[in-house]
Amino acid sequence: MPPFSVVSDRDGLPRIILTEPCGSSAEILLYGGQVVSWKNERREELLFMSSKAVHKAPKAIRGGLPICFPQFGNLGSLERHGFARNRMWEIDSSPSPLSPANNQSTVDLILKSTEEDLRTWPRSFELRLRISLSAGKLTLIPRVRNTDNKAFAFTFAIRNYLSVSDISEVRVEGLETLDYFDNLMKRERFTEQADAITFDGEIDRVYLSTPTKIAIIDHEKKRTFVLRKEGLPDAAVWNPWDKKAKALPDFGDDEYKTMLCIDSAATESQIILKPCEEWRGRQELSTVSSSYCSGQLDPRKVLYGFN
Known part of the structure; x- marks a missing residue:
């Protein structure tokens, strides 16, 4: 019996359901290869999905965990954040071997270059994505293989639309003292001065050379996401706040209050692959209960205390 099931949602899109014994679940669309739901064992939704999200091509779906390839951002003639997030993927029937996924529910997806894609980005590739669910943890392992006869370069990101109780009560730890590009200031480079990132207005930044662990602390829910x-190596932080939210057609006017994007990215330096070479990334999202000392989570416990 496969470790997942496939159903059709109300829009007729194939939807993969992952479950694990403790009761958590994840849902993935073949459209975009996108995780659109991740619920914990108490059936609480951990990902943000806009009530106005469009689930039809050629639109990308606003929420969940979109895959940005072959670019993250808005450069050149390619569509913003690349085309991988609005293409139909397939279930990979013969995935390359990876380390065993013990006690996990796993699905492997694949996206290959099409004639349409080759017209706008003339590089032949295979993009594979392994999605694994275990108790309290969701793991994504993307891999890009160059199947072309010449080298090519790309940037990549996993957008993480996280569900939070109140953006004004959220703090992010692990990015302090780092340099970042501020997209609201024409990508000017700054150094983070705050002890932790808190939110009282629009933010659109890419932090550079970030640590392997970042904590997103939701004070009201007493829950911390550990990324x-x-x-x-990079991490994008985005929240549109009120004015930008009202200007986005696929985003509810007040939904900025209950979401935060903290993205895993490789964007400052392009990844270069020679023919037959493969790049591999990895992201783990987990949740832990927040513990407080003078209103602050002990960052050493979250950032360094978990294996």
């Missing part, structure tokens, strides 16, 4: 990543 661990490998091969994805």
Whole structure:
């Protein structure tokens, strides 16, 4: 019996359901290869999905965990954040071997270059994505293989639309003292001065050379997301706040209050692959209960205390 089931949602899109014995679940669309739901054992939704999200091509779906390839951002003639997030993927029937996924529910997806893609980005590739669910943890392992006869370069990101209780009560630890590009200031480079990132207005930044672990602390829910990543050295932080939210057609006017994007990215330096070479990244999202000391989570416990 496969470790997942496939159903069709109300929009007719194939939807993969992952479950694990403790009761948590994840749902993935073949459209975009996108995780659109991740619920814990208490059936609480951990990901943000806009009530106005469009689930039809050629639109990308606003929420969940979109895959940005072959670019993250808005450069050149390619569509913003690349085309991988609005293409139909397939279930990979013969995935390359990876380390065993013990006690995990796993699905492997694949996206290959099409004639349409080759017209806008003339590089032949295979993009594979392993999605694994275990108790309290969701793991994504993307891999890009160059199947072309010449080298090519790309940037990559996993957007993480996280569900939070109140953005004004959220703090992010692990990015302090780092340099970042501020997209609201024409990508000017700054150094983070705050002890932790808190939110009282629009933010659109890319932090550079970030640690492998970042903590997103939701004070009201007493819950912390722990983001661990490998091969994805940068981290984008985004919330549109009120004015931008009202200007986005696929985003509810007040939904900025209950979401935060903390993205795993490789964007400052392009990844270059020679023919037949493969790049591999890894991201783990987990949740832990927050513990407080003078209103602050002990960052050493979250950032360094978990294996």
